[in-house]
Amino acid sequence: MKLKDCHNFYDFRKLAKKKLPSPIFHYIDGAADDEITYKRNTSAFNDVDLIPNVLRGVESVDLSTTIFGKKIDLPFYCAPTALQRLFHYDGERAVGKAAQKFNTMFGVSALATVSVEEIASLIDTPKMFQFYFHKDRGLNDSCLERAKAAKFDVLALTVDTITGGNRERDLRTGFTSPPKLTLSSLYSFATKPMWGINYLTKGKFELPHLQDYVKEGTSTNTSIGNYFSTMLDQSMNWNDAEKLCSQWGGHFALKGVMSVEDAKRAVDIGCTGIMVSNHGGRQLDGSRSPFDQLAEIVDAVGDKLDVICEGGFQRGTHMLKALSIGAKACSGGRLYLYALAAAGQAGVERALGQYKAELVRDMKLMGCTKISDLNRSNLRFRKNES
Amino acid sequence: MNLEDCHNFDDFRKLAKKKLPSPIFHYIDGGSDDETTLKRNTEAFNSCDLIPNILRGTGKPDLSTKIFGRKINIPLFLSPTAMQRLYHPDGDKASAKAAEKFGTMYSMSTMANNSIEEISNISSGPKLFQLYIHKDKSITDDLVERCKRANFDGLCLTVDTIVAGNRERDHRTGFTTPPKLTLNSLMSFAMKPRWVFDYLTNKKFELSNVKNKTDKGTNITKSVIEYINEQYDPGMNWKDAEYVVRKWNGPFALKGIMSVEDAKRAIDIGCTAIMISNHGGRQLDGSTSPFDQIKEISDAVGDKIEIILDGGIRRGTHVLKAIAAGAKACSLGKAFLFSLSAGGQKGVEKLLQNMQNEIERDMMLMGCKNLEELNISKLIYRK
Ligand SMILES: Cc1cc2nc3c(=O)[nH]c(=O)nc-3n(C[C@H](O)[C@H](O)[C@H](O)COP(=O)(O)O)c2cc1C
Ligand SMILES: Cc1cc2nc3c(=O)[nH]c(=O)nc-3n(C[C@H](O)[C@H](O)[C@H](O)COP(=O)(O)O)c2cc1C
Numbered sequence: 001m002k003l004k005d006c007h008n009f010y011d012f013r014k015l016a017k018k019k020l021p022s023p024i025f026h027y028i029d030g031a032a033d034d035e036i037t038y039k040r041n042t043s044a045f046n047d048v049d050l051i052p053n054v055l056r057g058v059e060s061v062d063l064s065t066t067i068f069g070k071k072i073d074l075p076f077y078c079a080p081t082a083l084q085r086l087f088h089y090d091g092e093r094a095v096g097k098a099a100q101k102f103n104t105m106f107g108v109s110a111l112a113t114v115s116v117e118e119i120a121s122l123i124d125t126p127k128m129f130q131f132y133f134h135k136d137r138g139l140n141d142s143c144l145e146r147a148k149a150a151k152f153d154v155l156a157l158t159v160d161t162i163t164g165g166n167r168e169r170d171l172r173t174g175f176t177s178p179p180k181l182t183l184s185s186l187y188s189f190a191t192k193p194m195w196g197i198n199y200l201t202k203g204k205f206e207l208p209h210l211q212d213y214v215k216e217g218t219s220t221n222t223s224i225g226n227y228f229s230t231m232l233d234q235s236m237n238w239n240d241a242e243k244l245c246s247q248w249g250g251h252f253a254l255k256g257v258m259s260v261e262d263a264k265r266a267v268d269i270g271c272t273g274i275m276v277s278n279h280g281g282r283q284l285d286g287s288r289s290p291f292d293q294l295a296e297i298v299d300a301v302g303d304k305l306d307v308i309c310e311g312g313f314q315r316g317t318h319m320l321k322a323l324s325i326g327a328k329a330c331s332g333g334r335l336y337l338y339a340l341a342a343a344g345q346a347g348v349e350r351a352l353g354q355y356k357a358e359l360v361r362d363m364k365l366m367g368c369t370k371i372s373d374l375n376r377s378n379l380r381f382r383k384n385e386s
Numbered sequence: 387m388n389l390e391d392c393h394n395f396d397d398f399r400k401l402a403k404k405k406l407p408s409p410i411f412h413y414i415d416g417g418s419d420d421e422t423t424l425k426r427n428t429e430a431f432n433s434c435d436l437i438p439n440i441l442r443g444t445g446k447p448d449l450s451t452k453i454f455g456r457k458i459n460i461p462l463f464l465s466p467t468a469m470q471r472l473y474h475p476d477g478d479k480a481s482a483k484a485a486e487k488f489g490t491m492y493s494m495s496t497m498a499n500n501s502i503e504e505i506s507n508i509s510s511g512p513k514l515f516q517l518y519i520h521k522d523k524s525i526t527d528d529l530v531e532r533c534k535r536a537n538f539d540g541l542c543l544t545v546d547t548i549v550a551g552n553r554e555r556d557h558r559t560g561f562t563t564p565p566k567l568t569l570n571s572l573m574s575f576a577m578k579p580r581w582v583f584d585y586l587t588n589k590k591f592e593l594s595n596v597k598n599k600t601d602k603g604t605n606i607t608k609s610v611i612e613y614i615n616e617q618y619d620p621g622m623n624w625k626d627a628e629y630v631v632r633k634w635n636g637p638f639a640l641k642g643i644m645s646v647e648d649a650k651r652a653i654d655i656g657c658t659a660i661m662i663s664n665h666g667g668r669q670l671d672g673s674t675s676p677f678d679q680i681k682e683i684s685d686a687v688g689d690k691i692e693i694i695l696d697g698g699i700r701r702g703t704h705v706l707k708a709i710a711a712g713a714k715a716c717s718l719g720k721a722f723l724f725s726l727s728a729g730g731q732k733g734v735e736k737l738l739q740n741m742q743n744e745i746e747r748d749m750m751l752m753g754c755k756n757l758e759e760l761n762i763s764k765l766i767y768r769k
Contacts, residue, residue: 033394033701033744036432047769159440163750166743168393234750237443259437278438284751286703288435288766383769 003343003350009314009335012351016087016341021195022188023173024086027224028337030169031281037289038281041312044291045321048381053367061363062370063356067306067329068154068251068273070126073103074356075371076319076330078348079275079310080107080130080156080255082224083177085114087341089202092119095340098348100125102356107156107331110143111177111217111227115208120150128154130255132161133240135233139213144248146209155248156275157241160256162234164225165283176221178205242269255310256283258293263301273328274301277310280333291322295376298326316358320366324374389729389736395700395721398737402473402727407581408574409559410472413610414723416555417667423675424667427698430677431707434767439753447749448756449742450489453692453715454540454637454659456512459489460742461757462705464734465666465696465719466516466542466641468497468610469563473727475588478505480726484734486511488742493542493717494595496529497563497603497613501594506536514540516641518547519626521619525599530633532595541634542661543627546642550614551669564591566607628655639694642669644679646686653690659714660687663696666719677708681762684712702744706752710760 006012017025031038065075078099085091092114099106100123107128108119116129129147134140147155169175174182179199181189189196199205207217214231216222233240245252253273254266266274276290276297290311298307309327313319319330339351368374392398403411417424451461464485471477478492478500485492491512494505502515515533519526533541555561560568565585567575575582585591592604603613619626631638639659640652652660662676662683676697684693695708696717705716718741725737754760 033703037435040435160438160751162440162444162753163747165751166747171393172391234445235443236441238441240443241441254440257440259439262440265441284436284438284703284748285701286431286436286707286748287438287751292435292766292768293437381769 003347006339006342006347006350008354009338012338012342012347015343016338019192019195020087020341021179021185021192023170023175023179023185025341026169026173027175028087028334028341030167031285032165032167032283033285035281035285037278037285037287040289041278041281041291042314042318044289044312045318048321048379050317050320050366051378051380052365056367056369058364058367058369060369061360063359063363065329065371067105067308068126068253070105070153072105072126072329074352075323075359076313076332076355077105078107078336079331079333080109080112080128081333081337082109082111083113084340085205086177086179086199087337088344088347089198090344093122094345095336095348096123098336098345098352099123101349102352104352105153108152110209111207112209113206116146116150116152120152126153128152128156128253131155131157131244133157133233133236133244134213134231136213139210142213143209144244148248154251154253154273155244156253156255157244158255158279159236159241160258160277160279160283161228161232162236164228165279166285167225167282170223170225176223177207177217177227178221180221238265238269245270253306253308257297258288260296260300263297263307267301267304271305273306273308275308275310275331277331280311291325294322294325294327302326316355316362319355319359320362320374321379323371324376324378326376389733392725392728392736393740395724398721398724398728398733401729402724405578405581406473406727407565407571407578409556409561409565409571412555412559413553413561414473414720414727416553417671418551418553418669419671421667421671423664423671423673426675427664427667427677428700428704430675430698431701431704433678434707434765436703436706436710436752437764437766438751442753442755444750444753444755447746447754449745449749451715451757453491453694454512454514454639456491456539458491458512458715460738460745461709461713461715462699462741462745463491463512463514463715463717464493464722465717466493466495466514467719467723468495469499469593470723470726471499471589471591472563472565472585473723474730474733475584476730479508480731481722481734482509482511482513484731484738485509487735488738490738491539496595497593499592499594502529502532502536502538504594506538513538514542517541517543517630519543519619519622519630520596520599520617522599525596526630527633528599529595530630534634540637540639540659541630542639542641542659543630544641544665545622545627546663546665546669547614547618548620548622550611551665552671553611553668556609556611562607562609563593563603563613564607624651624655631656639692641696643683644674644676646683649683649687649691653687657691659692659694661694661696661717666697677704677711680708680711680713688712702741702748705741705745706748706760707765709757710762710764712762
């Protein structure tokens with residue numbers, strides 16, 4: 001199987017599985033507890049059907065949208081995800097450059113393996129820095145100042161990770177950062193020698209935003225769940241978020257809002273956007289899916305800030321459905337992560353290109369030429385969803 | 387595979403399966419008829435979704451609640467289950483000790499292999515006794531008196547076992563109490579020599595609480611189905627229940643309530659609690675699941691009686707959903723029996739630790755500081 005055989009999400013996933021040592025594959029592929037929310041994030045799209053319109057003259061389609069005051073050419077972007085150099089040796093460089101090519105936004109995680117400064121020097125498309133609120137206030141200030149100095153456009157505070165999710169696949173595979181060889185994982189690393197060679201020869205593994213402050217994750221192996229549970233400040237509250245918002249002074253989003261009440265409060269503290277998200281099902285299993293919850297939140301705050309639907313997207317039609325409900329844009333992690341693992345920048349470009357092609361085709365089939373043509377009259381909810 | 391590898395229900399189940407002779411494993415694992423209700427008990431939790439709140443600065447949440455007049459540290463306790471000596475040589479002692487360690491309630495079945503007195507001597511934790519009404523009424527009076535003397539905190543009367551359920555796996559494996567070797571089961575016992583050794587070298591198998599009143603099940607081999615049908619009184623009615631409530635005169639639950647109507651009647655006869663339960667899907671197959679039924683019952687009587695959800699719990703989030711829908715606490719049968727089979731007291735402790743971690747984590751992810759904050763507004767039922 002090669003990159004050119006990858007025609008959709010599932011193909012990229014298959015190729016990624018071939019290339020990655022299993023603890024790393026399962027870190028991407030896994031979610032919390034029984035992974036019910038994770039599955040629901042995607043299956044929720046099947047509870048609603050699209051109603052196309054015909055004879056609308058659709059030869060050219062404009063997929064652009066404006067979020068956080070920036071126009072992007074695609075109605076979806078790359079969500080911030082941690083540790084990308086474990087998935088491919090180019091890591092964030094590859095994803096950033098692919099995002100640039102399609103002029104969409106690139107989200108950089110606090111746990112990124114390439115620095116904000118380097119990303120800023122590489123690409124000039126809109127950039128989001130994802131912020132984790134650490135106990136160490138020096139570390140928090142440093143992250144914020146560096147993202148500001150590197151002229152990032154948006155700061156997104158992740159609020160659904162107050163403690164680590166129960167990712168049982170990681171417990172079983174013994175996944176840690178940096179990766180550690182254990183008796184049980186030895187075999188999976190040994191059978192993927194190319195990954196091992198690249199990991200060891202293409203530059204040292206680092207977490208540039210954190211490593212001046214914490215050893216965990218770079219020189220001390222830690223599981224991600226353990227990192228969240230011990231390093232992040234569990235007392236984080238609305239005051240802290242509000243302070244951060246004004247300290248940043250630019251576009252500011254809360255990532256992981258799921259209730260109407262909290263969405264309203266996000267408006268009050270000055271957020272300009274929210275990601276309706278459950279962290280890709282990786283935190284609270286049993287929580288509602290972003291798509292299921294989207295309409296209520298759009299109705300409540302859609303005219304006051306940018307509502308972004310995040311998680312579960314595997315197809316252009318999934319995005320069309322979320323955009324029809326009223327999301328300003330869609331955001332996804334795995335939709336580009338498998339492609340990154342499969343083939344680096346070329347892989348991500350191919351994946352983004354495919355979603356774009358799907359969206360253009362689906363828009364035409366729907367009889368729509370611009371994102372604002374999509375609305376709820378394009379959708380019918382099935383009665384007997386369960 | 388060992389205890390260290392047990393992260394969830396399925397892991398404990400797998401390890402138990404490895405350790406137990408197959409008739410015993412299937413006695414725990416099976417339900418009645420087609421096991422439709424057994425499956426639904428857990429699946430029902432997926433009919434609704436949790437809505438978390440953020441930025442609440444919860445810190446470590448308080449997981450304690452109060453049932454049967456006692457505070458328990460986690461909103462989850464051990465359901466009464468019969469014949470625990472079959473699963474591990476330490477039997478009820480192991481479960482009672484583990485529950486005490488986690489500050490939660492242990493429950494003893496009428497059909498336990500340890501006596502009321504034995505357990506009260508080794509555990510000062512909260513204890514519930516589960517009563518079956520035998521045809522021989524003197525058994526009931528005797529059991530109630532002994533529980534009183536032994537300082538049990540509460541009593542529950544099981545009302546869903548008026549006849550034995552059709553547990554087809556037991557028919558097939560030839561499961562009896564005490565275990566009997568048949569041609570059918572010989573292989574499965576021979577393949578678990580460790581179990582046979584433990585069983586034969588430890589204390590004699592007996593139904594400790596009733597052995598002085600009946601030989602059945604102790605010296606005379608009976609299938610559980612035969613035992614129930616012979617010994618329990620199928621004429622049991624509300625009057626009998628009320629008689630026991632009076633006689634006990636303390637915190638009292640009916641175990642196996644499924645309808646609003648019966649829940650109301652439980653209040654009338656003086657119960658302080660009900661356990662919404664279908665006996666873990668082991669009795670009437672096709673009956674509704676506890677979680678499907680809890681909201682209606684809680685809307686009707688939630689302010690007048692303690693509601694305990696019993697059945698189908700496999701995850702911390704199941705407990706959260708049950709509490710949001712109106713339960714004061716939940717109880718576990720199969721989950722803890724597998725952990726008991728997998729590792730005795732250590733096994734049950736590991737299970738309770740896992741569940742405590744899950745509940746605590748899930749509360750934090752929900753943005754809840756204590757169980758009172760979990761209410762129906764946190765749930766959205768799917769259409
Ligand atoms: C491997 C992986 C790592 C992630 N790392 C982060 C992170 O560091 N910070 C964060 O806020 N979200 C992180 N996420 C969550 C994503 O930002 C996003 O919410 C999620 O991937 C959306 O679901 P999807 O993968 O179904 O698109 C991560 C997700 C994955 C799959
Ligand atoms: C092996 C086994 C034995 C049981 N024995 C009894 C019993 O003696 N008395 C009783 O009231 N319930 C008994 N139950 C039912 C449990 O108390 C409880 O209602 C049920 O297990 C809850 O469902 P769960 O297994 O899905 O948690 C038994 C259940 C099992 C699995």
